[in-house]
Amino acid sequence: MTTRREFLKISAAVGGGLTVGFHVPFAAAQQQVLTPEINAWVLVRPDDRVIIRYARSEMGQGSMTSAAQLVAEELGCDWKKVQVEYADTNAQVRRKRVWGDMASVGSRTIRFSQEYLRKGGAQAREMLVAAAAQGWRVKPSQCRVANGVISGPGGRKTTFGKVATAAAKMTPPQEVALKDPKDWTIAGKPIPRIEIPDIVTARIRYGIDAHLPGMAYAAIAQCPVFGGKVKSVDAAAIQGRRGILKVLPLGDYVAVVADNWWRAKEALKALPIDWDFGPNASVSSETIKQLLRAGLDADSDVVVAKNAGDVAQALKGAPVIEAEYYTPYLAHVTMEPMGCAALVKEGRVDIWTSTQNAEASHAAAAATAGVPLENVYVHRTQLGGGFGRRGGAQDFVRQGVQIAKAMEGTPVKMLWTREEDMQHDFYRPVSMVRFRAALGADGNPVALYSRVSAPSIIATLLKLPLKDGIDPQAVAAIADQPYQIANVRMEYAQRNPPVPVGFWRTVGHSQNPFMRESFIDELAHAAGKDAYAYRRALLPESSRERRILDATAKAAGWGSPLPKGVHRGIAVTEGYGSYTSAVCELSVSDKQEVSIRRLVLGVDPGHAVNPDNILAQMQGSAVFMLTAMFWGEITIKDGRVEQSNFNDHRVMRLAEMPKVELVLAPTGGFWGGIGEPGQASIAPAVCNALFAATGKRIRALPLRNEGFELA
Amino acid sequence: MKRRGFLSGVVVLPVAGRVGKAFAQTEPKRGRVKLELPVLADNGNSVPMKVRVESPMSEADHVKSIRLLSERNPEREMAVFHLGPRAGAAEISTRVRLAGSQVVTAIAEMSDGSQWMDSAHVQVTLSACVDGS
Amino acid sequence: MVARIRVPQDAKRGDVIRIAVLVQHPMETGYRLDADGKKVPKNVIRSLVCRYNGVEVFRAQLSPGIAANPFLEFPTIAAESGELEFTWVDDAGVRGSAKQAIAVA
Numbered sequence: 001m002t003t004r005r006e007f008l009k010i011s012a013a014v015g016g017g018l019t020v021g022f023h024v025p026f027a028a029a030q031q032q033v034l035t036p037e038i039n040a041w042v043l044v045r046p047d048d049r050v051i052i053r054y055a056r057s058e059m060g061q062g063s064m065t066s067a068a069q070l071v072a073e074e075l076g077c078d079w080k081k082v083q084v085e086y087a088d089t090n091a092q093v094r095r096k097r098v099w100g101d102m103a104s105v106g107s108r109t110i111r112f113s114q115e116y117l118r119k120g121g122a123q124a125r126e127m128l129v130a131a132a133a134q135g136w137r138v139k140p141s142q143c144r145v146a147n148g149v150i151s152g153p154g155g156r157k158t159t160f161g162k163v164a165t166a167a168a169k170m171t172p173p174q175e176v177a178l179k180d181p182k183d184w185t186i187a188g189k190p191i192p193r194i195e196i197p198d199i200v201t202a203r204i205r206y207g208i209d210a211h212l213p214g215m216a217y218a219a220i221a222q223c224p225v226f227g228g229k230v231k232s233v234d235a236a237a238i239q240g241r242r243g244i245l246k247v248l249p250l251g252d253y254v255a256v257v258a259d260n261w262w263r264a265k266e267a268l269k270a271l272p273i274d275w276d277f278g279p280n281a282s283v284s285s286e287t288i289k290q291l292l293r294a295g296l297d298a299d300s301d302v303v304v305a306k307n308a309g310d311v312a313q314a315l316k317g318a319p320v321i322e323a324e325y326y327t328p329y330l331a332h333v334t335m336e337p338m339g340c341a342a343l344v345k346e347g348r349v350d351i352w353t354s355t356q357n358a359e360a361s362h363a364a365a366a367a368t369a370g371v372p373l374e375n376v377y378v379h380r381t382q383l384g385g386g387f388g389r390r391g392g393a394q395d396f397v398r399q400g401v402q403i404a405k406a407m408e409g410t411p412v413k414m415l416w417t418r419e420e421d422m423q424h425d426f427y428r429p430v431s432m433v434r435f436r437a438a439l440g441a442d443g444n445p446v447a448l449y450s451r452v453s454a455p456s457i458i459a460t461l462l463k464l465p466l467k468d469g470i471d472p473q474a475v476a477a478i479a480d481q482p483y484q485i486a487n488v489r490m491e492y493a494q495r496n497p498p499v500p501v502g503f504w505r506t507v508g509h510s511q512n513p514f515m516r517e518s519f520i521d522e523l524a525h526a527a528g529k530d531a532y533a534y535r536r537a538l539l540p541e542s543s544r545e546r547r548i549l550d551a552t553a554k555a556a557g558w559g560s561p562l563p564k565g566v567h568r569g570i571a572v573t574e575g576y577g578s579y580t581s582a583v584c585e586l587s588v589s590d591k592q593e594v595s596i597r598r599l600v601l602g603v604d605p606g607h608a609v610n611p612d613n614i615l616a617q618m619q620g621s622a623v624f625m626l627t628a629m630f631w632g633e634i635t636i637k638d639g640r641v642e643q644s645n646f647n648d649h650r651v652m653r654l655a656e657m658p659k660v661e662l663v664l665a666p667t668g669g670f671w672g673g674i675g676e677p678g679q680a681s682i683a684p685a686v687c688n689a690l691f692a693a694t695g696k697r698i699r700a701l702p703l704r705n706e707g708f709e710l711a
Numbered sequence: 712m713k714r715r716g717f718l719s720g721v722v723v724l725p726v727a728g729r730v731g732k733a734f735a736q737t738e739p740k741r742g743r744v745k746l747e748l749p750v751l752a753d754n755g756n757s758v759p760m761k762v763r764v765e766s767p768m769s770e771a772d773h774v775k776s777i778r779l780l781s782e783r784n785p786e787r788e789m790a791v792f793h794l795g796p797r798a799g800a801a802e803i804s805t806r807v808r809l810a811g812s813q814v815v816t817a818i819a820e821m822s823d824g825s826q827w828m829d830s831a832h833v834q835v836t837l838s839a840c841v842d843g844s
Numbered sequence: 845m846v847a848r849i850r851v852p853q854d855a856k857r858g859d860v861i862r863i864a865v866l867v868q869h870p871m872e873t874g875y876r877l878d879a880d881g882k883k884v885p886k887n888v889i890r891s892l893v894c895r896y897n898g899v900e901v902f903r904a905q906l907s908p909g910i911a912a913n914p915f916l917e918f919p920t921i922a923a924e925s926g927e928l929e930f931t932w933v934d935d936a937g938v939r940g941s942a943k944q945a946i947a948v949a
Contacts (some may be wrong), residue, residue: 758911805910
């Protein structure tokens with residue numbers, strides 16, 4: 001059995017010097033003897049180094065650093081002495097979930113945990129001060145804290161490290177006061193992400209980097225047709241190939257285990273597998289579109305998500321503007337494909353994996369191995385991309401543990417190929433939406449009807465009941481649209497093709513704002529009004545949507561003259577508690593090549609914990625969404641995904657990336673997310689600009705299918 | 712494997728409506744009941760549960776019924792188990808199905824009409840994506 | 845419907861013993877979707893009774909909150925040798941039953 005110290009030594013040798021105590025959680029056990037835990041969130045070393053615990057995940061969204069900033073702010077420590085350590089899931093189980101939620105999903109790490117993180121920091125500070133005050137026999141109220149130094153009356157001074165042991169024994173205060181964000185000195189600052197030096201010097205470890213002595217490797221193949229199963233394999237056909245340890249047919253997938261991954265993968269390619277393809281072998285993108293279209297027209301199996309006024313009446317006798325929109329399935333395509341290394345030995349399970357929810361991985365590992373929760377250890381790392389793929393679905397953990405169980409006592413690293421990853425995703429759902437609207441004499445809409453025909457992630461992936469049959473993700477931004485319209489009716493037809501669906505970055509807000517904001521633009525055009533002014537008039541005066549729309553339009557210089565051939569588009573939406581708006585300036589050549597001249601992205605996240613990270617998230621959102629808009633689609637033929645690798649799945653290149661201008665306008669008083677909302681307004685702003693430039697209304701994505709290419 | 716109630720020391724009634732009549736006369740007191748559920752569940756489909764009630768289970772003093780209540784399932788009343796002096800002890804094991812992370816509550820009604828309760832929180836990790844959002 | 849009943853082999857008169865029953869039943873919640881994406885109707889065992897030589901010793905009212913293939917373990921006093929009989933009925937009105945002999949020393 002590999003001890004934690006052995007792993008640490010080996011990793012250090014391989015990596016040429018790993019940063020101790022940070023993303024190598026094995027050091028925790030050693031540290032505990034020397035490092036008193038003030039509370040679950042804060043440990044202080046005798047040398048004044050502060051270890052802040054982080055419960056959730058880091059996949060490049062910057063939450064680990066922002067969360068630590070919030071704790072450090074209240075703690076009053078020296079930021080230069082801060083290290084971050086993952087909260088251990090085994091300790092989480094034994095300590096009755098003392099760290100609360102561990103999922104980095106839904107853009108909510110900061111907004112859902114900020115209160116208890118700040119309280120944790122404040123509580124630890126008060127205990128440190130109480131310890132110093134007790135030692136000096138003075139009142140805590142006579143002491144001050146700055147940069148990890150506690151000052152008392154009469155010029156007395158001490159540091160956190162010197163009183164840590166005593167502080168750990170203090171009774172935690174029940175109530176603590178939190179700082180006003182306007183007094184922030186650490187939070188609110190554009191501090192570089194903690195792990196950047198490790199990323200740049202290749203010291204950072206991802207799940208894929210797990211390495212243990214005596215480790216075996218597994219390649220897997222799932223049935224190419226959705227819902228199929230393994231009938232049989234002809235293991236004799238790969239008999240005698242070098243390094244092959246085991247061939248495992250495991251229900252709906254086959255694993256080949258070897259002494260290196262290349263050998264496992266090549267053997268798997270040569271292994272004859274007899275598949276029972278199941279009932280979905282004739283499903284195609286066409287049959288899926290037919291199913292969704294039938295949902296748009298259906299009289300049954302439809303639920304009403306919103307009904308105000310009398311839309312049917314208001315649409316009578318008025319010219320009706322009608323449009324149908326379509327968005328395709330999308331794959332996550334994380335840079336690091338799915339994988340999990342695992343060791344099952346003598347009733348204990350250790351896993352090494354990139355996960356967005358370490359608790360979910362822990363529970364999945366326990367359930368798969370059939371061991372108590374207390375016997376599982378999750379060694380987590382930075383993620384090479386998550387985007388929602390690695391949260392709810394823990395398929396890669398189940399596979400890793402299943403294979404390791406069959407190889408009891410031998411650590412096994414299971415990795416998917418890029419093809420496997422692209423073809424066995426939980427895709428952003430396909431969606432079809434029909435809109436109907438009527439305008440009043442003043443050109444404003446008096447009635448808006450919409451029906452979404454789309455799969456439900458909650459019903460199919462999570463298998464949870466839907467309240468009133470509505471999947472809030474499927475109807476997001478349409479059922480809760482912000483425009484003041486007297487008669488509104490919104491319907492949802494849940495239609496589930498057999499393609500697995502899941503949470504793709506920004507989920508329902510990755511597609512519905514495109515549809516809604518494009519349709520509002522159609523109404524503005526029909527009314528002969530300016531796209532910005534039209535929206536502005538329909539938004540409540542005090543609404544945050546209107547404020548961010550104004551700020552973004554102003555920064556973009558909406559209304560000012562543009563060079564010949566350059567056109568603008570605008571959009572605004574709410575999502576994940578934040579408010580975003582976008583203005584795009586572009587030109588289109590005779591050959592339908594699109595040059596994006598400017599992309600102005602506005603966001604109001606309430607409070608801005610790290611402005612530099614917010615810029616990075618908005619830039620990253622632009623890359624992700626522009627890639628999706630121009631080329632992104634997953635097509636189905638004969639029950640299989642047609643795309644496989646980057647040769648047939650185009651992504652944006654560095655040289656193609658337009659400059660992003662950020663309008664950061666936090667209005668305070670609430671906490672909004674930042675990992676996902678940035679994407680929401682981009683597609684409609686670009687497509688509305690395309691309409692202004694060409695007169696062609698984009699009602700389906702990707703743009704490549706509509707004849708447009710990036711210049 | 713013991714699991715203390717998530718809200719230990721505080722009597723909170725997480726359910727209302729249809730099962731409100733269970734509390735008609737007296738509010739259940741925390742104690743005498745021990746509800747055991749794992750702190751994490753992978754998907755909520757089949758979560759092992761054990762409930763025990765301290766009771767002599769005599770003719771004069773026994774547990775009449777144990778009611779299991781869900782905070783979030785579409786049907787809040789998950790089960791009612793009827794015992795009596797023939798039981799000899801008051802301890803039921805079963806497997807429950809949970810529609811998402813939630814507090815489960817067990818309420819024991821005694822032969823003297825008194826009611827006792829315990830509760831436990833189960834984190835259903837699959838549903839974390841939508842919990843609280 | 846198939847059911848398995850577990851009864852201790854070495855019960856002595858007056859002992860508190862544990863009886864377990866596992867009934868094969870899907871306990872459909874009513875929100876599961878079938879292969880065509882349509883909802884499978886709700887159907888769960890609602891009531892299950894155990895009689896020990898004809899006398900009711902355990903009764904359970906169940907719901908979709910009890911997992912598929914309901915498993916129940918409960919105590920009873922080993923009063924006498926004889927037979928345990930389980931009966932149950934589900935939402936569709938389908939009845940089931942299973943018997944198991946019990947030997948008490």
